[in-house]
Amino acid sequence: MRFVFKTGYDQDIDVAKHGGQRFWYSALLLGLVIAPWTLPDYWLAQLTFVLIYGIVGLGLMLLAGFTGLFSIGHAAFLGVGAYTQAVLASMGWAFPFSLAAAAALSALVGAIVGLPALRVKGIYLGIATLAFGFIVEEVLARWESVTGGNSGMMVASIDIFGWRADTSESFYFVCLVCAVLCTLIVLNLLRSPTGRAFVAIRDSEISAQSMGIHLARYKTMSFMISAALAGVGGALYAHQIRFLSPEQFGIIQSIDLLLMVVIGGLGSIHGAFLGAAFLITMPQFIALGKDLLPPAIGQAAGLQGVVYGVVLIAFVLFEPLGLYGRWLKIRTWFQLFPFYRRGLFKRQKAFQKSDRLK
Amino acid sequence: MSDTLLSARNLTVRFGGVLAVNDVSFDVQRGEVFTLIGPNGAGKTTVFNLISRIYTPTSGSIAFEGQPLGDVAPHRIAALGVARTFQNIELFEHATVLHNLLIGRHIHRRSGIWSEIVFAPSVRRAERETRRKVEEVIEFLDLQHYRDTMVAGLPYGVRKVVELARALATEPKLLLLDEPSSGLNVEETGDMAFWIQDIRDDLGITVLMVEHDMSLVSKVSDRVLAMNQGEMLALGTPAEVQAHQGVIEAYLGTADDSTSLRRAAP
Numbered sequence: 001m002r003f004v005f006k007t008g009y010d011q012d013i014d015v016a017k018h019g020g021q022r023f024w025y026s027a028l029l030l031g032l033v034i035a036p037w038t039l040p041d042y043w044l045a046q047l048t049f050v051l052i053y054g055i056v057g058l059g060l061m062l063l064a065g066f067t068g069l070f071s072i073g074h075a076a077f078l079g080v081g082a083y084t085q086a087v088l089a090s091m092g093w094a095f096p097f098s099l100a101a102a103a104a105l106s107a108l109v110g111a112i113v114g115l116p117a118l119r120v121k122g123i124y125l126g127i128a129t130l131a132f133g134f135i136v137e138e139v140l141a142r143w144e145s146v147t148g149g150n151s152g153m154m155v156a157s158i159d160i161f162g163w164r165a166d167t168s169e170s171f172y173f174v175c176l177v178c179a180v181l182c183t184l185i186v187l188n189l190l191r192s193p194t195g196r197a198f199v200a201i202r203d204s205e206i207s208a209q210s211m212g213i214h215l216a217r218y219k220t221m222s223f224m225i226s227a228a229l230a231g232v233g234g235a236l237y238a239h240q241i242r243f244l245s246p247e248q249f250g251i252i253q254s255i256d257l258l259l260m261v262v263i264g265g266l267g268s269i270h271g272a273f274l275g276a277a278f279l280i281t282m283p284q285f286i287a288l289g290k291d292l293l294p295p296a297i298g299q300a301a302g303l304q305g306v307v308y309g310v311v312l313i314a315f316v317l318f319e320p321l322g323l324y325g326r327w328l329k330i331r332t333w334f335q336l337f338p339f340y341r342r343g344l345f346k347r348q349k350a351f352q353k354s355d356r357l358k
Numbered sequence: 359m360s361d362t363l364l365s366a367r368n369l370t371v372r373f374g375g376v377l378a379v380n381d382v383s384f385d386v387q388r389g390e391v392f393t394l395i396g397p398n399g400a401g402k403t404t405v406f407n408l409i410s411r412i413y414t415p416t417s418g419s420i421a422f423e424g425q426p427l428g429d430v431a432p433h434r435i436a437a438l439g440v441a442r443t444f445q446n447i448e449l450f451e452h453a454t455v456l457h458n459l460l461i462g463r464h465i466h467r468r469s470g471i472w473s474e475i476v477f478a479p480s481v482r483r484a485e486r487e488t489r490r491k492v493e494e495v496i497e498f499l500d501l502q503h504y505r506d507t508m509v510a511g512l513p514y515g516v517r518k519v520v521e522l523a524r525a526l527a528t529e530p531k532l533l534l535l536d537e538p539s540s541g542l543n544v545e546e547t548g549d550m551a552f553w554i555q556d557i558r559d560d561l562g563i564t565v566l567m568v569e570h571d572m573s574l575v576s577k578v579s580d581r582v583l584a585m586n587q588g589e590m591l592a593l594g595t596p597a598e599v600q601a602h603q604g605v606i607e608a609y610l611g612t613a614d615d616s617t618s619l620r621r622a623a624p
Contacts, residue, residue: 192485197464202450
């Protein structure tokens with residue numbers, strides 16, 4: 001068991017709390033940097049997807065996990081980012097500019113969607129964002145002069161001032177840099193007043209307000225940052241997939257994204273990436289398991305949906321903190337061995353909360 | 359030094375047909391502990407919610423340091439120097455005690471969003487300063503032991519103190535305490551009394567509180583306002599108010615009331 005002896009406030013402010021974290025995250029980064037030389041092509045492509053979905057997950061995590069606002073239309077922001085990137089890339093914009101434009105346009109759309117969030121919450125906000133998701137999907141399908149409609153649109157490869165990231169290795173590095181930068185941005189926000197205001201709004205709006213937090217401003221800001229991250233993810237997604245069509249950004253995608261942050265563990269940065277890894281690798285495991293099942297079940301059309309549903313229910317029931325919560329428990333078990341108690345992570349019964357302002 | 363910090367004039371609040379507060383006026387002097395007492399439903403918490411602008415009065419006005427609060431947005435109240443606690447503790451449950459107090463420093467933030475995204479050196483300096491201020495409050499209220507504990511796992515008595523600490527972290531001029539001793543045991547109530555006195559005497563913060571525990575009220579209050587069914591009953595020192603005939607009747611009822619409670623013979 002590690003005891004961190006604190007001698008300065010900077011130890012609480014720093015991203016890495018102690019040497020152990022510094023070591024392990026450096027090792028992780030090193031592993032990711034050498035991945036193109038150590039992993040087979042197929043798994044490198046999967047890892048690229050994990051990074052892309054991780055960025056989108058970061059955005060949704062900030063919104064759902066840290067601000068407490070649930071969006072069931074998040075694929076719409078992904079779509080806005082992806083199509084913006086595709087259109088600008090075909091017009092010959094350099095990647096950094098088109099990426100910034102994709103993020104900015106998504107953020108703008110996020111600000112508009114954030115407006116109902118100031119008035120409604122919980123399931124009603126879910127319905128509002130769901131409706132928004134359908135609107136965007138429909139716009140992408142009907143605005144044929146720009147998006148190519150249902151027949152879809154091809155995406156050019158990345159062009160960074162003449163350097164083309166057209167191999168899977170070079171594109172992987174672009175994604176890695178974006179993912180690391182996005183993670184740092186979110187970590188920085190969470191350790192400064194803005195991130196604390198988000199958490200305050202999540203836990204109690206009335207006392208956030210009485211602490212001087214402008215609810216409308218911070219909720220809108222959360223929606224904008226979340227949408228911008230989804231836009232960045234969408235831009236990378238466009239280059240990875242290379243062919244965009246509106247149905248990729250429908251309700252199923254939105255549910256997948258929500259599933260990702262819930263299974264990863266709401267309220268943790270790790271959760272976004274663990275959830276992304278789960279979402280990307282699960283279909284492979286299902287494909288592997290198919291052959292072991294009787295053909296009537298194994299070849300059934302809705303097998304993947306059923307497995308996702310069962311896994312989601314299992315997590316909500318048995319591990320509300322998600323994959324990251326499970327990892328924390330395993331780590332604590334080893335740290336405390338042999339003194340781990342079963343009830344160590346049990347939630348205390350919440351005390352009665354005031355129902356004012358609700 | 360006896361100038362008026364907060365003055366309420368002819369406050370009236372109606373919720374539909376219910377008259378929650380009816381023509382209440384009082385002045386809170388700088389540096390005193392002013393207590394609102396009264397039976398349940400007397401309108402004490404409503405008065406609190408009027409001051410923190412959660413409700414808007416149907417008629418009447420409130421002025422803080424001479425500035426009328428009528429048009430001030432609810433989130434601006436804290437910046438003016440008014441902090442509050444809630445009757446049924448409203449802490450940020452899934453955050454540590456330290457984190458809760460840091461949120462209490464929100465009105466003193468100096469960094470903008472863009473400098474926070476890159477965590478510029480100015481943000482780090484501001485964070486260090488915030489930490490130092492929070493540590494003063496932690497020391498004042500003896501919360502060192504709970505600094506890194508999640509609020510969700512704290513016992514009720516400690517939560518009360520954390521909520522008080524969070525209000526103090528905003529460095530208020532006026533502290534609104536909604537039933538600071540409810541749910542506390544005798545020993546914790548004693549601590550709370552000392553702290554309220556220290557807050558007034560050492561930190562120089564004016565306290566306006568709602569309280570039911572009369573021993574705490576008479577120990578710390580300079581003046582007491584008794585309310586019943588939205589109306590003012592009596593205003594004066596704790597001893598004067600306790601001796602007031604109307605107050606005794608409001609709490610204990612009159613001789614006529616008790617005869618009417620008797621069941622009619624079958």
